Amino acid sequence: MSELPFLLLSILVLLSLPFKVISQDVNAEKTILLNLKQQLGNPSSIQSWNSSSSPCEWPDVYCVEGTVTGLYLGNKNITRTIPASVCDLKNLTYLSLYWNNIPGGFPKLLYNCTKLEELDLSQNYFVGPIPDDIDRLSSLRYLYLQGNNFTGNIPPQIGSLTELRTLFLHQNQFNVQFGQLKKLRFLWMKLANLIGEIPESLSNLASLEHLDLAGNDLEGKIPGGLFLLKNLTNLYLFKNKLSGEIPQRVETLNLVEIDLAMNHLNGSITEDFGKLKKLQLLSLFENHLSGEVPASIGLLPELRAFKVFTNNLSGVLPPKMGLYSTLEEFDVSTNQFSGRLPENLCAGGVLQGVVAFENNLSGQVPQSLGNCSSLRTVQLYSNNFSGEIPAGIWTAFNMTYLMLSENSFSGGLPSKLAWNLSRLELNNNRFSGPIPPGVSSWVNLVVFEASNNLFSGEIPVEITSLPHLSNLLLDGNQFSGQLPSTIPSWKSLTSLNLSRNGLSGQIPREIGSLRDLRYLDLSQNHFSGEIPPEFGQLKLIVLNLSSNNLSGKIPDQFDNLAYDNSFLENYKLCAVNPILNLPNCHTKLRDSEKFSSKILSLILVLTVTIFLVTIIVTLFMVRDCPRREQKRDLASWKLTSFQRLDFTEANILASLTENNLIGSGGSGKVYRIAINRAGDFVAVKRIWSNEEMDHKLEKEFLAEVQILGTIRHANIVKLMCCISSEKSKLLVYEYMENHSLDRWLHGKKRSSSMGASSVRHSVLDWPTRFQIAIGAARGLCYMHHDCSTPIVHRDVKSSNILLDSEFKARIADFGLAKILAKQGEAHTMSAVAGSFGYIAPEYAYTAKVNEKIDVYSFGVVLLELATGREPNSGDDEDTSLAEWAWQQFGQGKPVFNCLDQEIKEPCFLQEMTAVFNLGLVCTHSSPSNRPSMKDVLEILRRCSPDNNGEKRTVSEFDIVPLLGNVTCLSSNRRSNRLSDDDDDGSLVYSV
Numbered sequence: 001m002s003e004l005p006f007l008l009l010s011i012l013v014l015l016s017l018p019f020k021v022i023s024q025d026v027n028a029e030k031t032i033l034l035n036l037k038q039q040l041g042n043p044s045s046i047q048s049w050n051s052s053s054s055p056c057e058w059p060d061v062y063c064v065e066g067t068v069t070g071l072y073l074g075n076k077n078i079t080r081t082i083p084a085s086v087c088d089l090k091n092l093t094y095l096s097l098y099w100n101n102i103p104g105g106f107p108k109l110l111y112n113c114t115k116l117e118e119l120d121l122s123q124n125y126f127v128g129p130i131p132d133d134i135d136r137l138s139s140l141r142y143l144y145l146q147g148n149n150f151t152g153n154i155p156p157q158i159g160s161l162t163e164l165r166t167l168f169l170h171q172n173q174f175n176v177q178f179g180q181l182k183k184l185r186f187l188w189m190k191l192a193n194l195i196g197e198i199p200e201s202l203s204n205l206a207s208l209e210h211l212d213l214a215g216n217d218l219e220g221k222i223p224g225g226l227f228l229l230k231n232l233t234n235l236y237l238f239k240n241k242l243s244g245e246i247p248q249r250v251e252t253l254n255l256v257e258i259d260l261a262m263n264h265l266n267g268s269i270t271e272d273f274g275k276l277k278k279l280q281l282l283s284l285f286e287n288h289l290s291g292e293v294p295a296s297i298g299l300l301p302e303l304r305a306f307k308v309f310t311n312n313l314s315g316v317l318p319p320k321m322g323l324y325s326t327l328e329e330f331d332v333s334t335n336q337f338s339g340r341l342p343e344n345l346c347a348g349g350v351l352q353g354v355v356a357f358e359n360n361l362s363g364q365v366p367q368s369l370g371n372c373s374s375l376r377t378v379q380l381y382s383n384n385f386s387g388e389i390p391a392g393i394w395t396a397f398n399m400t401y402l403m404l405s406e407n408s409f410s411g412g413l414p415s416k417l418a419w420n421l422s423r424l425e426l427n428n429n430r431f432s433g434p435i436p437p438g439v440s441s442w443v444n445l446v447v448f449e450a451s452n453n454l455f456s457g458e459i460p461v462e463i464t465s466l467p468h469l470s471n472l473l474l475d476g477n478q479f480s481g482q483l484p485s486t487i488p489s490w491k492s493l494t495s496l497n498l499s500r501n502g503l504s505g506q507i508p509r510e511i512g513s514l515r516d517l518r519y520l521d522l523s524q525n526h527f528s529g530e531i532p533p534e535f536g537q538l539k540l541i542v543l544n545l546s547s548n549n550l551s552g553k554i555p556d557q558f559d560n561l562a563y564d565n566s567f568l569e570n571y572k573l574c575a576v577n578p579i580l581n582l583p584n585c586h587t588k589l590r591d592s593e594k595f596s597s598k599i600l601s602l603i604l605v606l607t608v609t610i611f612l613v614t615i616i617v618t619l620f621m622v623r624d625c626p627r628r629e630q631k632r633d634l635a636s637w638k639l640t641s642f643q644r645l646d647f648t649e650a651n652i653l654a655s656l657t658e659n660n661l662i663g664s665g666g667s668g669k670v671y672r673i674a675i676n677r678a679g680d681f682v683a684v685k686r687i688w689s690n691e692e693m694d695h696k697l698e699k700e701f702l703a704e705v706q707i708l709g710t711i712r713h714a715n716i717v718k719l720m721c722c723i724s725s726e727k728s729k730l731l732v733y734e735y736m737e738n739h740s741l742d743r744w745l746h747g748k749k750r751s752s753s754m755g756a757s758s759v760r761h762s763v764l765d766w767p768t769r770f771q772i773a774i775g776a777a778r779g780l781c782y783m784h785h786d787c788s789t790p791i792v793h794r795d796v797k798s799s800n801i802l803l804d805s806e807f808k809a810r811i812a813d814f815g816l817a818k819i820l821a822k823q824g825e826a827h828t829m830s831a832v833a834g835s836f837g838y839i840a841p842e843y844a845y846t847a848k849v850n851e852k853i854d855v856y857s858f859g860v861v862l863l864e865l866a867t868g869r870e871p872n873s874g875d876d877e878d879t880s881l882a883e884w885a886w887q888q889f890g891q892g893k894p895v896f897n898c899l900d901q902e903i904k905e906p907c908f909l910q911e912m913t914a915v916f917n918l919g920l921v922c923t924h925s926s927p928s929n930r931p932s933m934k935d936v937l938e939i940l941r942r943c944s945p946d947n948n949g950e951k952r953t954v955s956e957f958d959i960v961p962l963l964g965n966v967t968c969l970s971s972n973r974r975s976n977r978l979s980d981d982d983d984d985g986s987l988v989y990s991v
Helices: 006-016 026-039 084-088 108-112 156-160 200-204 224-228 271-275 295-299 367-371 391-395 437-441 461-465 509-513 533-537 597-619 621-635 649-653 695-709 747-752 766-786 816-823 826-833 852-867 881-890 906-922 933-943
Strands: 061-064 067-072 094-096 118-120 142-144 149-153 166-168 173-175 186-188 195-197 210-212 217-220 234-236 241-245 257-259 264-267 281-283 288-291 305-307 312-316 329-331 336-339 353-355 360-363 377-379 384-387 401-403 408-411 423-425 430-433 447-449 454-458 471-473 478-481 495-497 502-506 519-521 526-530 542-544 549-553 572-574 638-641 661-665 668-674 681-688 719-724 728-734 801-803 809-811
Touching (some): 026 067, 200 224, 271 295, 367 391, 437 461, 638 695, 695 719, 766 801, 766 933, 852 906, 852 933
Parallel strands (some): 094 118, 118 142, 149 173, 166 186, 186 210, 210 234, 217 241, 305 329, 329 353, 353 377, 360 384, 377 401, 384 408, 401 423, 408 430, 423 447, 430 454, 447 471, 454 478, 471 495, 549 572
Antiparallel strands (some): 061 067, 661 668, 681 728, 719 728
């Protein structure tokens, strides 16, 4: 159900309330309101309240018959507690204080507002329980408490509020016990930390129209009585842990939306859903449902969205689905459906998506879809479809994604595609013919994948004119001829795979100008000539030029183990480095045609010399033992490089001395080592093992390190190489001149490091700290959200945030804790489990580790930046910084008093306050209530004065509501139920 904008809804409610005016002098009301303004700290948002006019003319003040009846003080940046004087307004029936920074417990002083009928305290800092005597607000009809930090049980006395019509309690920390709210029509309790089973007593709420319990930890079965409530129109139970079958008896004939997605429901879809003639949304995805979809669901006249993906459903789809309704969304992917797609899905002319991948569907795509101009996405991959694609699908005006891989489709490519098509996936089909010259009109194409088809002919030069192309995969076809040289226009290309074709000629050197290219596979073709030296400029993660006719020397940048399988079966290639399986390029000694007299003399001299040297070696054998031992030790080390190096393992090993030691911790010792005379340094982390790794563990270690070595991000310390032996591992990183963040934040470390380094550790100003926060957030966000497999740091702390010469943040030791955990080293467990003050509380009760532990630790870093305190510096030795900050917040103390006194300046207070509040959000005790790093980065960017050149105010940062609603990241107050743009179908909430 779409909600009215909050202000409009509130005004309509206010005007609709029956009201009997108690006489009160207008001047008395003016005095009360002006005193109220002063007691609230004179917020700038109500400065227009003054004595020169009547209160009924003031903004946000509502009157009936000349007396004040309502105050709308939402989003006014109020930070003080509610004054008792507000209840001196004898006729006050409506009070809205939502979206402020009001601290403390539930304001019981409002009990004196005896006529109060609507109270909105949502999105504030309120903590503690709802009082047991809340029924003293006996006139309440509308109560909004969502988005706070209320805790404990919902008191049964709420059931005594017999006039209550609407109750919003979601995004708090309740354990729920319901009273008998017979008149209750709307109940929102999503994201309220509800546990246990859904109370059967809900089935007694006969007036209930809207029930939202989504995003909790509710278990057990869905009470059958919910589907017997005659007035129920909207039922949202998604994202819980509900199990059992969907109730089979359904009498709620007024239901408009049903969302039971993301639970553990099993059994079949009830036939009674086919009776719901008003149903518009049926969302059952990500459960364990089985059986067939009742054919009667296809006859529903109002159905707009049908989402049952990721279940175990089977059988044929309802053949008349869409024929009698204006269907907009249709997603049945990842099931076991068979048969054909329904013919009339787009009969209503508004269908936006047909998503049916990963089923057993067969036959041809319905011709009617070719006339469906509203289509935005068609995803039919991993089925058994055959035949040609209806012509209209290729050119549908709004088409963005066309994903048809892994079927048996045939036919050729059209010369014209939909103007907005960005993703075209045709892999593993039987498409044939050439790529048409009209490909130049596919100007918005980002991904073009057509691997393993029957395409032939030359690759047209027109394809190089696509400016946004990122992925081009044409491997496993029958292309021939030479590659076009006009490749530099592919400025955004990251992946190019043309392997297993019949391409010939020289590899265009222009490929070397594609700065974003990371994956290049030209193997199993007929390319000849040298590898262009320009390839050395590429930052490739994967390179495969095997099985061609290439010749000459490989570029120096690829002459290392990272590319040992990149040049196989090119018998005319050579390399300088003997570690690759290629011939050596050095000139060999030629055989002399005959011995000359000079050579004979030389042999004689050499013989005598060797004899003398042998005697000397024998005399000094004992002295040479250590050197032989050192050589033997050096031979046991293996270097794995991730880029071109200007040093060898011998340079590193020789410098592992105490003089070069700059730090040590749970994960090992760190050395600062010079690698050349120019004064360049690297940082070497030495990890010792108590015993030798077994073969499997060794392979796992190298695999993990290999992944880390391929990471290239401006805010992550670059891993240059790994040097390993049986009992020790060396990780070589780029060196950061300004060391770690903790040395700059904390007074003791600043003073103690003065003598140990030439770097002067003065106090970091706030702009520098703020940019460090953004940089570190970028690094974490990249690892959590932009890697193919998310990488969890496990030990985020200020000492692992390094600073380069310009004080840009680089995160160090990514993934190292996971590697150490696999070794099981006792002395490294501090790295595995995090460091004191940074450890997320869930470590105490679960072995499951996800990225939310990094969010917690990063929150502590934000608190360090804002307060200057150390992570373990609470009010006593047993209290951490995060615990201390939450105590200050719970006690209603001003954030101003918590900030770092050394750098606190008026011009920075808004940003510092925002970062402090964000640190609180990130260190929430519940992992599910912490934001993702993507959200954290977005908030920091919005706080930045460099954000579009415009500095925003703290009230616009949307951080305060996160303390009660960590998923509320938009200033939009409407409830966005589902974002279908997300690839994973994840839910996005806001209030």
